Amino acid sequence: MKKVEPLEAILWSIALPGFAQLLSGSLVKGILFILLEFLINVKSNFNEGIMLSFLGQTVMASKIINYQWLMFYPCLYMYAMWDAYKSAQEKVKKYSYLPFAFGAYFVTVGLMYSPQIKIFNIFIGPIFLPMIFLIPGLIIGNGIRLILIKISKSSI
Secondary structure, three states: OOOOOHHHHHHHHHHOOOHHHHHHOOHHHHHHHHHHHHHHHHHHOHHHHHHHHHOOOHHHHHHHOOHHHHOOHHHHHHHHHHHHHHHHOOOOOOOOHHHHHHHHHHHHHHHHHOOOOEEOOEEOHHHHHHHHHHHHHHHHHHHHHHHHHHHHHHOO
């Protein structure tokens, strides 16, 4: 297995879940992530939703998205990123999964609320609102990670 730098692993995983695994030599895992991403992407109309959102047509994006399928995407995406990051580490950092897991939770919640939430009377839609929800998910997950590390050190 080829060692990949953690940042390189994260960036390739952001580009497409499974790329970092392929790069590091985990072929079965990489191909599985890519196939799952492709299946969820096609079934949810995700790429069309992304395109419409970037063109400012967030209401139309909301109408064409299949939410039942798209709700699988945050967990797949964040798990593939965590797996790539973990595999790139010499030694896995304690509780390093927490920001990724909480990121997945918050993006999923953002997706669920995206048909209803407007910010300053602007409909954000099913692409951008979940992306916004990622930020508090990462912050809270990392905060919990730091608290757990502090607790585990003080109990030694």
